[in-house]
Amino acid sequence: MTKSLFLLPFAALLAACGSGGESGSGSGSQLKIVGSSTVYPFSTAVAEQFQQAHPGTNVIVESTGSGAGIKLFCSGVGNDHPDMVNSSRRLKASEFDSCAAAGVNQVIEVPVGIDGLTLIEAKGQPALNLTTQQIYEALAANPYGKGPNKAQTWKDIDPSLPATKIRVLGPPPTSGTRDSLSELIMEKGCQANPEMKALKDSNEDQYKDVCTKIREDGAFVEAGENDNLLVQKVSADPGTLGVLGYSFFEENQDKLQPVAIAGITPTTDTISNLEYPGARKLYVYVKGEHLQAKPMMREFIATYASMWGKDGPLQRRGLVPLGAADAGASGEQAKALKPLQKSELN
Numbered sequence: 009m010t011k012s013l014f015l016l017p018f019a020a021l022l023a024a025c026g027s028g029g030e031s032g033s034g035s036g037s038q039l040k041i042v043g044s045s046t047v048y049p050f051s052t053a054v055a056e057q058f059q060q061a062h063p064g065t066n067v068i069v070e071s072t073g074s075g076a077g078i079k080l081f082c083s084g085v086g087n088d089h090p091d092m093v094n095s096s097r098r099l100k101a102s103e104f105d106s107c108a109a110a111g112v113n114q115v116i117e118v119p120v121g122i123d124g125l126t127l128i129e130a131k132g133q134p135a136l137n138l139t140t141q142q143i144y145e146a147l148a149a150n151p152y153g154k155g156p157n158k159a160q161t162w163k164d165i166d167p168s169l170p171a172t173k174i175r176v177l178g179p180p181p182t183s184g185t186r187d188s189l190s191e192l193i194m195e196k197g198c199q200a201n202p203e204m205k206a207l208k209d210s211n212e213d214q215y216k217d218v219c220t221k222i223r224e225d226g227a228f229v230e231a232g233e234n235d236n237l238l239v240q241k242v243s244a245d246p247g248t249l250g251v252l253g254y255s256f257f258e259e260n261q262d263k264l265q266p267v268a269i270a271g272i273t274p275t276t277d278t279i280s281n282l283e284y285p286g287a288r289k290l291y292v293y294v295k296g297e298h299l300q301a302k303p304m305m306r307e308f309i310a311t312y313a314s315m316w317g318k319d320g321p322l323q324r325r326g327l328v329p330l331g332a333a334d335a336g337a338s339g340e341q342a343k344a345l346k347p348l349q350k351s352e353l354n
Contacts, residue, residue: 114347175226
């Protein structure tokens with residue numbers, strides 16, 4: 009009953025604005041998208057093309073970070089809440105529950121491509137090749153649960169590495185890129201220790217704290233959600249590393265170079281075939297409850313699908329296309345817009 013009472017004013021408001029179609033100036037002709045800074049440039053490109061093809065529509069894309077964007081998306085149904093959210097990692101089961109608690113019961117997941125979590129440094133530096141274990145040992149607050157991290161240089165981590173001060177600029181906890189750093193790099197590096205694998209089974213909370221908590225003594229600096237600013241800072245400070253999405257590196261290869269992870273350099277090919285350790289899928293989540301009032305949401309996702317393929321407009325912007333099987337499944341989902349089930353999430 010609460011849900012019905014909540015949805016009715018939303019539909020009534022759209023009707024009052026005369027915005028049931030796409031040519032009006034009311035809420036029905038406006039889409040609001042929040043979320044990942046990594047997915048932001050791709051959704052912005054789609055919005056530009058969509059608005060050219062649909063005069064009178066207004067697509068607002070805000071870069072808030074994946075976590076913050078999902079929180080806004082899951083906060084409710086109606087004009088005051090986003091229609092879609094960009095995310096550089098998959099929705100969590102706990103977030104699915106938060107959505108449901110606020111009346112958002114139709115969360116539609118659409119994978120749009122692949123990205124590579126990329127470590128960058130200023131161009132012209134000696135090539136750096138790190139393992140996930142070395143990165144974990146450099147950035148963890150409490151490596152393997154044995155006490156505060158005292159390493160000051162990369163050489164302190166491994167004698168084969170340079171005696172360069174450990175300084176990494178990266179995303180805040182609200183960012184999907186930070187979640188990917190934890191999952192793809194920190195946890196994998198931590199699990200090189202057999203005791204940590206066992207800890208995951210016996211005490212998952214302690215495992216998460218030991219394996220994903222990042223040090224706060226200046227070795228890692230939260231650089232916010234502005235990846236362009238991070239690029240500027242890293243390129244101007246030789247020896248400093250940065251963590252961001254592959255597309256931002258690709259756009260700035262004139263002043264940046266990538267750090268290889270486990271001997272694999274991030275490229276379109278190594279990310280597309282998931283060979284690169286930092287490869288991750290990117291998503292757009294659609295609020296199913298808004299589809300009837302805003303039918304142009306379906307057309308927006310269709311426009312996305314028409315642009316994400318191999319050699320398409322989004323690849324030219326830096327998005328790595330999905331592999332053949334995943335691309336086919338995602339194309340079908342873009343048409344069907346089938347709601348996500350909690351059982352599909354980890």
